[in-house]
Amino acid sequence: MSLSHLDPRQAVHDEIIAAGEPWLGGLEQGQILRIVDLEGNQAVDTLFYNAHNTEERYSAVDTIRAQGNIYLTTGTPLRSNLGATMLTIVEDTCGRHDTLGGACSAESNTVRYALEKRHMHSCRDNFLLALARHDRGLSKRDLPSNINFFMNVPVSSDGGLQFADGISAAGRYVQLRAQMDVLVLISNCPQLNNPCNAFNPTPIQILIWATG
Amino acid sequence: MSSSFKPDPAGTTAPALPFQPLLWQETLEHGAHWSGIVRRGTSLRITALQAGANVAALLYNYESLLERYNMADTLKSQHTAYLTAGCVCYSDMGRVLCSITADSCGWHDTLCGLSDAAMVSSRFGLSRFQEQRNDCYQNGRDGVLNELGKYGLGKRDLIANINFFTRVAVDEAGALQFDAHHCRAGDYVDLRFEMHTLLVLSTCQHPLDPDKHYRPRSVRLQAWVSGPAPQRDSCRDRCRENERGFRNTEMMFLA
Numbered sequence: 001m002s003l004s005h006l007d008p009r010q011a012v013h014d015e016i017i018a019a020g021e022p023w024l025g026g027l028e029q030g031q032i033l034r035i036v037d038l039e040g041n042q043a044v045d046t047l048f049y050n051a052h053n054t055e056e057r058y059s060a061v062d063t064i065r066a067q068g069n070i071y072l073t074t075g076t077p078l079r080s081n082l083g084a085t086m087l088t089i090v091e092d093t094c095g096r097h098d099t100l101g102g103a104c105s106a107e108s109n110t111v112r113y114a115l116e117k118r119h120m121h122s123c124r125d126n127f128l129l130a131l132a133r134h135d136r137g138l139s140k141r142d143l144p145s146n147i148n149f150f151m152n153v154p155v156s157s158d159g160g161l162q163f164a165d166g167i168s169a170a171g172r173y174v175q176l177r178a179q180m181d182v183l184v185l186i187s188n189c190p191q192l193n194n195p196c197n198a199f200n201p202t203p204i205q206i207l208i209w210a211t212g
Numbered sequence: 213m214s215s216s217f218k219p220d221p222a223g224t225t226a227p228a229l230p231f232q233p234l235l236w237q238e239t240l241e242h243g244a245h246w247s248g249i250v251r252r253g254t255s256l257r258i259t260a261l262q263a264g265a266n267v268a269a270l271l272y273n274y275e276s277l278l279e280r281y282n283m284a285d286t287l288k289s290q291h292t293a294y295l296t297a298g299c300v301c302y303s304d305m306g307r308v309l310c311s312i313t314a315d316s317c318g319w320h321d322t323l324c325g326l327s328d329a330a331m332v333s334s335r336f337g338l339s340r341f342q343e344q345r346n347d348c349y350q351n352g353r354d355g356v357l358n359e360l361g362k363y364g365l366g367k368r369d370l371i372a373n374i375n376f377f378t379r380v381a382v383d384e385a386g387a388l389q390f391d392a393h394h395c396r397a398g399d400y401v402d403l404r405f406e407m408h409t410l411l412v413l414s415t416c417q418h419p420l421d422p423d424k425h426y427r428p429r430s431v432r433l434q435a436w437v438s439g440p441a442p443q444r445d446s447c448r449d450r451c452r453e454n455e456r457g458f459r460n461t462e463m464m465f466l467a
Contacts, residue, residue, distance in 0.1 A: 061325030071386040102284020107306030
């Protein structure tokens with residue numbers, strides 16, 4: 001159900017990320033990143049860093065406040081902790097994306113589900129391992145609240161919050177234009193304890209075009 | 213929340229503290245930034261001295277500054293998009309930094325972040341120290357960066373913060389709704405610290421405060437010895453998640 005004029009055969013990068021795996025890559029200013037939910041209802045935990053100054057990074061609260069809305073979709077500028085627009089969502093066939101739910105971790109799994117869930121694979125483990133392998137001095141200190149593409153975390157007017165069944169489907173995608181050179185850190189979420197992945201983590205596709 | 217949470221609107225004094233004596237108290241001026249170490253077992257009351265106060269708060273485990281308040285884990289573990297009495301503030305390590313044991317205003321924001329210099333100057337104009345001395349305009353981000361720097365922390369440590377006394381609801385379309393009449397003079401919130409915590413505060417206006425004037429408000433801080441959460445406790449008993457969060461926290465303090 002692609003709406004985009006971009007041809008996958010023209011992409012400069014085309015990669016499948018298996019369920020539960022991390023991915024760290026770069027985008028140059030002006031490049032287009034598409035993340036495809038290949039099989040539907042897969043949460044894609046994502047962070048962005050200014051490639052030339054990683055102290056500047058995606059900020060959920062700055063993004064929410066700047067657009068006056070908690071959901072991310074077409075037109076949303078993704079803001080940094082220093083107030084700059086890092087990327088803009090230029091196309092979204094899913095409808096909306098979460099940035100309140102954060103990343104799952106071994107420790108939060110013990111709180112949310114049960115102490116014996118601690119050993120289960122988690123997004124924060126993916127993030128930490130990808131940053132450790134990257135060897136650029138990034139660490140747990142560099143893991144602020146992230147985006148969860150394709151994840152559905154509705155908030156009610158009386159302040160209730162829940163992880164709900166997904167609103168995504170196979171083949172839906174989100175497309176972003178980089179407004180600065182950025183590092184992209186992804187965890188293709190391995191969570192098995194809530195409906196963020198429909199209890200069945202699946203692969204995603206990453207496509208990058210040199211220009212939109 | 214129910215208006216029954218409100219104190220007497222004519223009153224400007226919060227009710228007596230549940231325990232005495234005070235360890236310390238001080239007034240935090242409007243637009244000020246502050247930091248301090250609050251030990252496990254200490255409670256802190258923050259009282260709005262004028263209506264419309266906002267207190268931005270960032271929390272770190274003082275024994276391991278890499279462990280810090282986590283907005284997402286706090287909200288999803290308690291199935292809430294705001295904070296009030298009965299809620300706890302989770303770190304990113306599945307532990308409780310502090311519990312909210314009392315709250316007269318019923319809603320505290322943690323979705324909207326801090327004001328910054330560009331926002332303040334574009335809305336209120338330029339106000340420099342050179343002309344205005346200590347009445348010059350302050351902003352939340354610079355204030356907390358100033359405090360964080362005292363502990364070797366900086367921009368990498370700008371976490372999603374709490375904004376005490378501010379209510380920002382979310383409508384069905386996800387749009388933010390700032391409540392300009394939420395905080396009354398005398399409103400208070402009590403925080404019971406469950407681990408040794410580096411607490412960073414700013415009394416700058418909330419970044420969504422639509423007030424046309426630069427008008428931050430002052431608050432009072434009062435600390436007393438309360439002890440950490442007892443075995444029967446409204447925060448611990450709020451949900452099974454919090455029971456496990458306290459278990460994780462208490463493991464850290466076993467001799």
